[in-house]
Amino acid sequence: MVIHNETNDHKSNIWLFRSRSIVAPFVSITSQMITVAVDEMLVSGVHAHVNVVQRRYLWSEMQAISELKKPWAVLGDFNAIISMEEKVGGRFPSRRSMIDFNDCLNACELMQPPKIGLEFSWSNYQQGSKRILCNLDRVVFNMKWLQIHSDWGYKVGLRIASDHAPLLGGCASVPKPKNVPLRFQKMWLEHPTFMKVVQDSWAEQVHGDVAYIFMKKLKNLKQILRDWNWKVFGDVNVQLHKAENNVKVKMQMSDVNPHDQQALDDLVTAQNELNSKEVQYSTMMKQKYRIKFQAHNVVVDDSILDVIPNVITEDDQFMLEVIPEAEEIKTAVFSMDGNSAPGPDSFSGMFYKACWEIIQHDFIRVVQYCWSRKYCQWLRVLLSSAKNSVMVNGGPNGFFSMHRGLKQGDPLSPILFVLMEEVLSRGLTKLVETNKLQPMVTRNGIAPTRMLFADDIFLFSNGSKRSITNLLKLLEYYQNCLSQIINRVKSKCFIDGCSNARKAQIVELLQMELTSFPEKYLGVIIHPGRIKTATLWPMVEMMQDYFAIWKGKLLSFHDRLILIKHVLSSIPIYNMVVYKLPSSVIKECEKIMRNFLWSGNAEVKKPKTISWEGYVLLLLKVVWGLKDYQMLIKLC
Numbered sequence: 001m002v003i004h005n006e007t008n009d010h011k012s013n014i015w016l017f018r019s020r021s022i023v024a025p026f027v028s029i030t031s032q033m034i035t036v037a038v039d040e041m042l043v044s045g046v047h048a049h050v051n052v053v054q055r056r057y058l059w060s061e062m063q064a065i066s067e068l069k070k071p072w073a074v075l076g077d078f079n080a081i082i083s084m085e086e087k088v089g090g091r092f093p094s095r096r097s098m099i100d101f102n103d104c105l106n107a108c109e110l111m112q113p114p115k116i117g118l119e120f121s122w123s124n125y126q127q128g129s130k131r132i133l134c135n136l137d138r139v140v141f142n143m144k145w146l147q148i149h150s151d152w153g154y155k156v157g158l159r160i161a162s163d164h165a166p167l168l169g170g171c172a173s174v175p176k177p178k179n180v181p182l183r184f185q186k187m188w189l190e191h192p193t194f195m196k197v198v199q200d201s202w203a204e205q206v207h208g209d210v211a212y213i214f215m216k217k218l219k220n221l222k223q224i225l226r227d228w229n230w231k232v233f234g235d236v237n238v239q240l241h242k243a244e245n246n247v248k249v250k251m252q253m254s255d256v257n258p259h260d261q262q263a264l265d266d267l268v269t270a271q272n273e274l275n276s277k278e279v280q281y282s283t284m285m286k287q288k289y290r291i292k293f294q295a296h297n298v299v300v301d302d303s304i305l306d307v308i309p310n311v312i313t314e315d316d317q318f319m320l321e322v323i324p325e326a327e328e329i330k331t332a333v334f335s336m337d338g339n340s341a342p343g344p345d346s347f348s349g350m351f352y353k354a355c356w357e358i359i360q361h362d363f364i365r366v367v368q369y370c371w372s373r374k375y376c377q378w379l380r381v382l383l384s385s386a387k388n389s390v391m392v393n394g395g396p397n398g399f400f401s402m403h404r405g406l407k408q409g410d411p412l413s414p415i416l417f418v419l420m421e422e423v424l425s426r427g428l429t430k431l432v433e434t435n436k437l438q439p440m441v442t443r444n445g446i447a448p449t450r451m452l453f454a455d456d457i458f459l460f461s462n463g464s465k466r467s468i469t470n471l472l473k474l475l476e477y478y479q480n481c482l483s484q485i486i487n488r489v490k491s492k493c494f495i496d497g498c499s500n501a502r503k504a505q506i507v508e509l510l511q512m513e514l515t516s517f518p519e520k521y522l523g524v525i526i527h528p529g530r531i532k533t534a535t536l537w538p539m540v541e542m543m544q545d546y547f548a549i550w551k552g553k554l555l556s557f558h559d560r561l562i563l564i565k566h567v568l569s570s571i572p573i574y575n576m577v578v579y580k581l582p583s584s585v586i587k588e589c590e591k592i593m594r595n596f597l598w599s600g601n602a603e604v605k606k607p608k609t610i611s612w613e614g615y616v617l618l619l620l621k622v623v624w625g626l627k628d629y630q631m632l633i634k635l636c
Contacts, residue, residue: 002015002016002017002018003015003016003018003026003029003034003036004016004034005029005030005031005034010031013031013047014032014033014034014045014046014047014076015045016034016036016043016045018036022038023038025037027042027065027068028061028064028065030057030058030061031049032046032047032048032049032054032055032057032058032061033045033046033047033058033061033062033074033076035065037070040070040071041070041071041072041073041145041148042065042068042070042071042072042073043072043073043074043075044062044065044072044073044074044075044076045075045076046058046074046075046076046077046078047076047077048076048077048078048079048080049079050079052094052096052097052100055079055080055097055100055101056100059100059101059103059104062074062104062108062110063104063107063108065108066107066108066109066110066142069144070144071141071142071144071145071147071148072110072141072142072144072145073139073140073141073145073152073169074110074139074140074141075137075138075139075140075154075167075169076137077122077136077137077164078101078136078137078138079136080097080098080100080101080136081093081097081098081101081134081135081136082098082101082102082105082135082541082545083098083538083541083542083545084098084537084538084541085538086120086134086135087132087133087134087135088120088131088132088133088134089129089130089131089132089133090124090132092534095534095537098541102541102544102545103603105140106544106547106601106602106603107601108142109142109143110140110141110142111140111141111142111143111146112138112139112140113139113140113141113146113152113153113154113169114153114154115138115139115153115154115155115156116153116154116155116156117155117156117157117165118156118157118158118159118165119135119156120133120134120135120165121134121135121136121137121138121156121159121164121165121167122134122135122136122137122159122163122164122165123159123163124163125163136164137156137164137165137167138167139154139167139169149171151171152169152170152171153169153170153171154167154168154169154170155167155168155169182222182225182226182346183342183346184225184342184346184347184348184350184351185229186338186339186350188225188229189350189354191232193228193232195354195355195358197224197225197228198221198355198358198359199358201217201220201221201224202217202221202355202358202359202362204217204220206220209369210362210365210366210369211366211369211370213362213366214362214363214365214366215345217359217362218345218347222345222346222347243270243273243274244274246270246273246274247267247270247271247274249270250263250266250267250269250270253266253267303481304423304427304477304478304481304482305423307423307426307427307430308419308422308423308426323368323371324367324368324371326360326364329363329364329367329368330356330360330364333349333352333353333356333363334353334356336349336352336353337349338350338353417455420482420484421452423478423482424450424457424474424478425450425452427474427478428449428450428459428471428474429449431449431470431471431474432447432449436466436467436470437449437461437462437467437470437471438461438462438464438466438467439460439461439462440460440461440462441460448460449461453522456521456522458521459471463495463497463498463502463506465505465509468506468509468510469509472509472510488510488511488512491510491512491513492512492513492514492515492519493506493507493510493512493513493514493515494515494516494517494519495507495514518535523574524574524575524578525538525539525575526578527579531579531580531581531582532582533582533584533585536575536581536582536585537585539571539572539575539585539589540585540588540589540592542571543568543571543589543592543593543602544592544602546563546567546568547596547601547602550563555600557597560596560597560600561597563596564593564596564597568589568592568593568596569593571589572585572586572589
C-alpha cells in the first residue's frame with residue numbers, strides 16, 4: 001500500500017509504503033510532510049522545500065504534530081543542516097536557516113538517534129573545488145519514542161541511484177556474552193556475610209612460591225564470589241523490579257484496610273527492601289571502566305636521552321632498589337582510589353582496603369619477593385610477557401601478546417610519557433642552540449619552537465630546506481627510539497610567506513596535508529587577525545546542541561543552574577583562553593544561558609521576578625539616585 005501527497009495542483013513528492021497487514025491511518029498530509037499513526041505511534045515522512053521561507057511552514061506543521069504528545073519519529077530530506085560541520089564546499093551556509101531548524105527541533109523536543117554509515121547524505125557529484133557535501137537527510141525522534149525503542153538507530157546508505165543516500169532505521173539488540181569477567185562490586189562490602197566468605201576462601205591451603213600462592217587465592221576467591229553474588233544478590237535489575245511490584249501490592253492492601261496494623265508493617269518491610277535494592281543498583285551502575293591499547297616493535301637506543309641532565313645519584317638509585325617495608329606497602333595500598341576501575345584480576349582498590357586484615361601477610365610477602373628479584377628486570381619481564389584481550393560487547397575475545405609498552409591507565413604511563421616529551425622538547429632546543437634549526441620568529445630573545453598539548457604538538461620552524469631536514473631527522477630519530485609514531489594522515493602544516501612552488505616542495509618533504517586558516521585545533525578555531533562573529537558561530541551552535549538532549553522544561557531551576565555553571569559556561573571560557581570574543585558572540589552566549597536558566601528554553605525570554613521590597617528599592621535608586629542601601633532599607 002502507498003500513501004502519497006498528490007493533489008490536483010501538486011505532484012506527489014512523498015510516498016510512504018506499508019504492508020497491507022499494518023493499519024496506518026494518516027494524521028496529516030501536506031506538500032512537505034505526511035504523518036501516519038501506527039499502534040499509537042506517529043511516523044512522518046518529510047521532503048522540505050528548498051526555500052527558507054517555505055520551510056517555515058514545515059517547521060510550524062511539525063510543532064503542531066508535537067502537541068499530540070505521542071511517540072513520534074520523523075525521517076526524510078529536511079533540506080537544512082544543524083551546524084556548519086554538516087556541509088563541505090560551496091557557499092557559506094545560511095545561519096538563519098540553521099537557527100530556524102534548530103529552533104524547530106528544540107520546540108518539538110526532537111533528537112537525533114545514533115547514526116552509522118556515510119557522514120554526508122547528499123552530494124552534487126561535482127569534481128574538485130565544485131564538489132559539495134551536505135547532511136540533508138536524517139531521522140529524529142522524541143523522548144516517548146526513545147522510551148519504547150531504546151536501541152533504535154539508523155544507517156546512511158550509499159549514494160548510487162540518487163544524489164541522496166537511503167536511510168535504513170531499526171532496532172539493534174546486542175546479546176550479552178556469556179564470558180563477561182567478574183567485576184568487584186562496592187555493594188558487596190555492605191553485606192554482613194561478605195568478610196566471612198573472603199576469610200574462609202583465603203584460609204584454604206595453597207602450595208607453591210609466594211607469588212603463585214597469592215594469585216591462586218585470588219583466582220579461587222573470584223569463583224567463590226561469583227557464585228555467592230548470584231545466590232545473595234541475583235540479577236539486581238530483576239530483584240529491583242520484584243521489590244517494586246511487592247511494594248505496589250502491599251500498598252494496595254494497606255489502602256484497602258487502613259486500620260490493619262499487619263498490612264502496614266508488611267508495607268514498611270517491603271519499602272525497606274526496595275530501598276536496599278535501589279542502593280545496590282545505584283552502587284553497581286557507578287562502576288565503569290574502559291581499556292585502550294596500542295603496541296609497537298622498537299629498537300631501544302639510549303643515546304637519545306643524552307639531552308637530559310643526570311640528576312639521579314648512586315645513593316638515589318640504591319634507595320629505589322631497597323625492598324619496601326610492610327608499613328610502606330600498606331601506605332601505598334591505602335592511598336589507591338577505591339572507586340577506580342579494577343585491573344585484570346577483577347579486584348579494585350576497595351577490596352584490598354576492606355580485606356586488608358585477611359590478605360595483608362600474603363600480599364606483603366609477594367611484593368617483597370618480587371622486589372628482591374631486581375625490580376627493573378622483573379618489570380621488563382612483566383611488560384614483555386603480558387597478554388591482553390579485546391572486550392567485545394562486554395566480554396573478552398581472544399588474546400595477544402604485548403612485546404613492549406604499558407597499557408593506558410597504568411600509573412607509570414603518564415610519567416613515562418612526560419619524560420619522553422621532555423626528551424623531544426630538549427632535542428628541539430638543542431637544534432636551535434646549534435643553529436641547525438632556524439626559528440620561525442624571534443621576539444625579545446625568545447624563539448618559540450613548540451607547544452605541547454598532551455599527545456598533540458605544535459611545531460614552529462623557518463621554511464628553509466636545512467631547518468626542515470634537521471627537524472625531520474630529529475622526529476625520525478625520536479620515533480625509532482621511543483615508538484611514538486607521528487600520524488602524518490592526521491597532521492597538517494601551515495605555510496605562509498612563500499610561493500606556491502615552495503609550498504609544494506615543503507609539503508613533499510613533510511608528507512602532510514597543506515591547510516590554511518581558519519582551522520579547528522583541539523576544539524578551538526584558529527584564525528589570524530581580527531576574529532569575526534561568523535568564525536566563532538560554531539561555538540554558539542555547540543551550546544544550542546545541548547538543549548535538544550537536556551529538555552530544559554523537565555529540569556528544575558537548580559538543575560539548569562548546575563548545567564550552566566559546569567557545561568555551558570565552560571564552552572566560551574575555553575575559547576577565551578585563546579582569543580578575545582566579539583561582543584556580539586558574548587551577548588548571544590549570555591542570552592542563551594539567561595533564557596535557559598529562567599524559562600528552560602534558549603529562545604524564550606522570561607522576565608525575572610523580584611519581591612515588592614526589591615522593586616521599591618530599585619525604584620528609589622533609579623528615581624532618587626540613592627546609593628546608600630542602609631538608607632534605602634530604613635526608608636522602606
